Amino acid sequence: MAELVKVTINGEVYEVEKGRLLIDVCREKGHAVPSFCYYADLALQASCRMCLVRIEKMPKLQTSCTVTVTDGMVVTTESEEIEKARRGMLEFLLANHPLDCPVCDRGGECELQELTFDWGNLEERFIEPKNYQPERYLSPMVANDPQRCILCKRCTRVCDEWMGEEAIEAGGRGVATIISAYGDWLNCSQCGNCIEVCPTGTLLDATYRHQARPWELVRTVSTCTFCSDGCQLALGARGEEVLRTVARDRYVNGINGEFLCVKGRFASHPFVNHEARLRTPMIRYRKGGKLVPATWDQAIEFVAQRLSAIKEEHGPQAIGIVGSPRLTNEANYTLLRFARDVIGTEHYTATDAFSLVPFFENMGAPLATHRDIRYAQTILLIGGEPEELQPLTGKQIRQAVRNGGARFILINSVPIRLKKNAAQFVHVRPGTEEAALLALADADSVEFAARKMGVETSEIEQVRRALSEAQGTVVIAFGELSPAAQKIVAQLPYIYADDRRRFLFHPLPLFNNSVGVHDMGLMSGAMTATEMLDAAGKGVRALYVAGSFLQQHLKGREEALSKLDLLVVQELFETATTEYADVVLPAASFAEVDGTFTNNAGQVQRVRQAIPPVHLSKPDWLIVASVAEAMGARFGIELSASAIFRDIAANVPAYQGLRYPLLKDESRPVQVKHEIAQRRDISGEIETLRATIAQADETAAKITETPPVGHELFKLGTLTEKLPQFHYLAAGNPKPENTLASSPLVQLTIDAALRRQRQEMALAGD
Amino acid sequence: MNPLPKEIEEEIQSFSPEVEAEIDRHIAKYPVKRSAILPIMFIVQRERGYLDAAGIAYIARRLDLTITDVWEVATFYTMINLKPVGKYHIQVCRTLSCQLLGAEKIVEHISKRLGIKPGETTPDGRFTLSWVECLGSCGTAPAMQIGFDYYENLTPERVDEILDSLKE
The missing domain is CATH 3.40.228.10 (Dimethylsulfoxide Reductase, domain 2)
Structure with a gap:
């Protein structure tokens, strides 16, 4: 344990670890210290000078964000002198800041606004004209109002230290300093972390501009639905519409802090209320015919009857069940139970890119x-x-x-x-x-x-x-x-x-619930996704697919799907898989369901319902349970996600003893207990590997080119393509002629041929 | 790093072997490559006259930095010119001592003679006139600097002499 030192703050004595920052200690012990430029775990800046405190025996007031505690330090955080200094500093910070809070997207959740309430004066003494600068766009994702900037440089530091991109920097000097990029256009991974950490309305989410005020939004903490890291985020919904995604730490304190990537931040919600969402169940009554809208009762009845008939005629192994690493543990577990207990088939799998079994x-x-x-x-x-x-x-x-x-x-x-x-x-x-x-x-x-x-x-x-x-x-x-x-x-x-x-x-699996789908046991079935497609029409007569097949599985095998007697697909959108489906069931997205995802660190995290299911969609697990019920099997899950999770906890050893209330606090995620294997003999594997590697070409050229930023991130997928700005990024993010006032999107029509070509390229590599 | 715009990519070129060697010498001086950014900026400015897009991109490539990183430094220092300057860059000091001893008058005189205001360049590209901060020559004020040469104890007549003596 680290050495402890005695520090006196406002007359109270505390024992704290030596070497900690004074500002952290003050805040932890309940002595509020205002700040803008200080940001935990970033390089120190000490430029806003709001965190001034008096430390005995030191000349002048000190910035508490750059002082580490030492033994016998006597600190005062509240006094007339300090208040005067802080009020003075804030007045300077506001010298050029326009007081346009009513039209600023940040108004209502702005750190500058809040501290101005605490430390601002009633009247401004500056009568000189403000340093006017026009609003503009720095990229299709980042809107910028340079005039509101207080130069805390949080954005440049996160860009540098978190992302390693150094894409946004402070140009110019003195009063003319401006946060920008070379050519005033950001050519980066567009993560938007600069937007998140900005304590003012300088950097704003361009996809959410002027759409809502923060206090109108109901925030729901949930887990990201893209990669396997499982970042925690807050969905902001107004009524039945999800309008934005943030990771701001006043709303959510997950493993990622305020970090999100371009997909998580900008693409997490646009697909939720997208007009292309499937609205009703649909049935294709004869092969080659059209999908016809049906009621849920009709569709469930249809699926149950056909599945029972196929099971009767060809045996249970003729039915394949396919889960998805994008769905919740609850959905995948219900699918597994459906496969094992209701159908009785060994042929179940999930559409993950690769297995971690x-x-x-x-x-x-x-x-x-x-x-x-x-x-x-x-x-x-x-x-x-x-x-x-x-x-x-x-x-x-x-x-x-x-x-x-x-x-x-x-x-x-x-x-x-x-x-x-x-x-x-x-x-x-x-x-x-x-x-x-x-x-x-x-x-x-x-x-x-x-x-x-x-x-x-x-x-x-x-x-x-x-x-x-x-x-x-x-x-x-x-x-x-x-x-x-x-x-x-x-x-x-x-x-x-x-x-x-x-x-x-x-x-490093690819999907949000790759580890979860493995834990649920779906990846341990007798066939992989590709094997199942290859067996379609032969050993496998019917497929029940939640989600869709990945392009890498389906490519060249589309014909296989048409050979099936029955293809049931639960989906959000029409995809390459639904084209061949006999029954399409509209599923609810992650924003509309309760459940859990397990990330690549084995942490099982909650997915929470932000809005009711859109149109007639239903949670995946509920659809499967309904089909099971129509086939005469009751899961006893009482129609709630938490009941399924209790079932998971009872049957999956790694999840033993877990309940939703234990997963409540996103700042303390629960790691499931994967079994640690004993030492095994790996000589066989070494031989296998040796044989594979022996075939490697010793003259092959090395790849020397560093791939460009966004070559994977900006790929258009079923979900990301629902955000217009993503097409702009995928098309190479060209700088528009005019970055002022209007969004780049309305100025430039992306060449349709180029977009198609990009899309094909993206799909080919997916 | 993302690829540079094509037109810039085409414009970046290496300098003569002597200059490249000089740049290498500066890079070798520092434990971290990027520390050499200022000396190299001066060299590029010397060679190209000013620091244009291609110059910034060259430095970024040479020091493994992003183009925005170099831009940040380049826009901070006033002695790095981001726009072309004339053959003779007349920099008149406007800090206290020079100001008291008539720097205003000197600039007024030069402006009249050359027909340009501070910050502008003559149409023939020979002269650029700028105000600068303290040249550290207070004892001999007013002072100005043309290129890297100092001229002190200025009077309008002396300025005329100096300007006349400059080669075409």
Whole structure:
């Protein structure tokens, strides 16, 4: 435990850890200190000078955000002198700030507004004209009113330290300083974190401009529905419409703090109330015919009858059940029960990009939380591209290196942007990342693997040494790996076991509930999604799909779907899968249901209903339960998500004892207890891997080009394409002729051919 | 980093081997590459006359920075010119001592003679006139700087002499 020191604040004596920032200590102990530029875990700035306090024996007032506590420090945070100083500072901050709160989107949740209520004067003494600057757009996502800026530079620091992009900076000097970018146009990943941390109305969400006032919105804390990091966010709904998504810490305090990425922040809600949402159940009464709207009773009855008939005629194995890593645990678990208990089929799976079953079966150490990554001493990343696919993990790695001094080792065939933060970058030939694992697990293979990867043996030896000499927390993160490689990586902690270090894993699956769908057991069925499509019309006569098949599964197999006797699809939108469906059932999106997602850190987090289901849609689990009931089976779940979760807790060992009330506090997420596997014999896997790697081309050229920002983030998917601004980003985010006043969207028509081409490219790689 | 706009991409070029070597020497001086940003800005400005988009992009590429990072620094320092300046950049001090001893009059005289106001360049591109802050020459005020050369104890007549003596 750290050394304790005695600090006196306003006459009260406290024992606190030495070296902590005075502002944090004051606030923790209940002595309010105002500030703008101070932001926890960012570089210190001390430019707003609102946090002035009197420290005895120090000349002048001190900024408490830059002073660390020492023994015997005597501090005063409230006195006439301090009040005078703070009022003076605020008056300066307001010198150029227009008092246009009534038309400012931030009004009502603005830090400057609040502190002005506390520390502002009744009258302004400045009569000089304000430094007028016009409103403008910095990107399709970021609206900017430079005049409102108080130059706290939170935005430039989050851009730099969280995102590593240095896209937004302060240009000019003195009174002419302006927050902007080169060419006044942001060419970045458009995460919008600068908008979130802005304490004024300078940087604003351009997609939500002038749409609502904060006090009109009902906020619901929920979990993001894009990548596997599971960021916590607050959906702001007015009536039955979700209008915006924020992570502002006054509303939500999750694992991500105020961090969100471009998808989470801007694309989380536009699809919810989108006009293309399916409105009613639909039935295609004969093949090749049209989908005809039906009532729920008709549709459920139709599905139940057809499924029963097929089961009767071809046996239960002829029916395949497909879940989705996008759906809640509750939905997937209900599907699994439907498959096992009602249909009695072994053929169930989920449409995940890859399975993590071999990893979880052999996992020799617990999963790392995002906090663990931030404070890790060593981080090893094999494959993957977290800054595009799991942005929160990317941010945590960056901060671990920048602010925590972690040693970051990157093994990748692509020089991804995180390379900038890596202490060691092992640049391997395309597709040979797994050879590195072989070399780490088997000392005899180092030379062979190095030759195949096209790197020096010394580079591999260096990684081996780093692992065997590491002290403290070692996080092993990895992207998609073959089953053999997954088993090897899962067993690495035993190979490098030592008392001085603790190993933690951080798998990087692609979807919000990839880990959950694995935990529910859907990934352990007898067939994979592609196998099921290949068996369509042969062994498999009927498919019940919640969500849709991924492009990578469906590509070239579309015909298979038309060979089925029955295809039932639960979806939000019409997709490539619903085109062949005999029955389409409108499902409720994540904003309309209660449930849980399990993220890549094994944390099970709540999804909460923000608005009632739109149109006639229903939660996925309810649809499945209704079909089951029509087939004569009752799940006894009493039509509530929490009852299903109780069922999960009773039947899935890792979730034992969990209940919704335990998951209530998003600031303390519960990590499920995945079983830690014993040491296993991996010689077989080493042989398998060796054989695969032996086929690698030793003359293949390395990829030297760092992929551009957004090459994965800006891909248009079923959900992201519902936001017009995303098309703009996907089309390369060109700078419009006029960035003032009107949105870039209304000025520029994106060439239809270019958009189509981009879309095809995106889908091809999806 | 995102690719640069095409027209800038095409304009970036390397300098002569001697200049490139000089830049390398500056980079080698610092433990962190980006610390060399100011000396390199001066070199690029010297070579290209001013710091244009291509110059900023060149520095960004040379030091592994983003273009916005370089822009931030370039817009902060007044001695980095983001617009073209004339062959002779006349910088007249306007801080206290010079001001008291008639800097205003000097600028007025130059303005009349060259037909430009401070901040402007003559149409033939020979002269740019600027106000600058203290040149540190208070003992010999009023003072001005043309390029990197100092001229002190100025009077309108002396200014005429100086301007006449400058080569075409």
